[in-house]
Amino acid sequence: MEEQAIQTKEIMEVCLLAGKIMLQSGGETYRVEDTMTRIAASFGLKQTHSYVTPTGIIFSAEGTGPTRTKLIRISERSTDLKKVDLVNSISRGISNGEIDLQEASERLNEIHSMDLTFPFRIQVVAASLASGCFMIMFNGTWNDFLPAMLTGGAGFLSYVYFHRFVPVKFFSEFLASFIIGLMSFFFVKMGFGHQLDKIIIGSVMTLVPGLLVTNAIRDLMAGHLVAGLSKGAEAFLTAFAIGAGIAAVVSFL
Incomplete structure (x- = not known):
């Protein structure tokens, strides 16, 4: 026994x-x-x-x-x-x-x-390339590819570093999106970028909680209501933080 x-x-x-x-x-x-x-x-x-x-x-x-x-x-x-x-x-x-x-x-x-994640430098490069590609996918122009890469990479970099010092995702995502909006605005202001909305949309895509939304929907469909609603709430907070950071830049500038 x-x-x-x-x-x-x-x-x-x-x-x-x-x-x-x-x-x-x-x-x-x-x-x-x-x-x-x-x-x-x-x-x-x-x-x-x-x-x-x-x-x-x-x-x-x-x-x-x-x-x-x-x-x-x-x-x-x-x-x-x-x-x-x-x-x-x-x-x-x-x-x-x-x-x-x-x-x-x-x-x-x-x-x-195990630590199976890619080296941090590769993650930043991948985020930069993804931002530029997302900008093109949302009908942006190739003239804005480099500005979108720079703002997307800087946003992802700032998100990771802010999260290390402030272990609250909402604040790190807010600050990262704020930096993305600020850089996008100045790139357009200096003439280096052209379509402000396309640059911002492409750059914030690396912060969007795609996996959380997908898992929330799949859990709800499987009948796991508590898990689905909690993941959905977490995804909503992330989306709100991203939108608030961009809105703060647009409002003040």
Whole structure:
């Protein structure tokens, strides 16, 4: 009985670690719950229950002994779909009987400690190029491609640095969009840029919460109302911060 209780605890730890990695990396709520349930069932825990929100996971397992329940808190979230894919691969391997409990725990801990993000300089360059391309996509002219690149790169750079000093997304997004609006205005004023609206629209696209909106809609469609509404509210606050920063520049200048 004691050995079975220990094994149940280890299975729960693996399930919770997989769910934590996926939730922190931008995975949908229903995907996290489904992955944890499948992993537990593959290791012999058929009666499991999970409740996932963007800020926490509650997981319980029923066995021959008393029901075990554990809660973990999610304090930081980012976008790293590579980790989500790696956890999905491990989950499929567990379901197919290719990965045992010990190996799954080791591989999940390895993924959790990984830093799969691109170097910061590459992120800034990618944000700059994306801003210029978005500006063209919104019917901008090639004369504004370079101004859009510069403002988009500066906006993303300022967002990352502001977020390090002020760990509140609303303020860092507001300040980043304010800088984007300020730079766009001065580029147009100096004659370096031509279409102010197109430059601003292309530049702020790197700050737009596209993944949050998508996950919110998918969670709502899957019936996860609490998670869907909370993610939607977070996306709304981000959009409001971006709009407020641009509006502040347009109002005063």
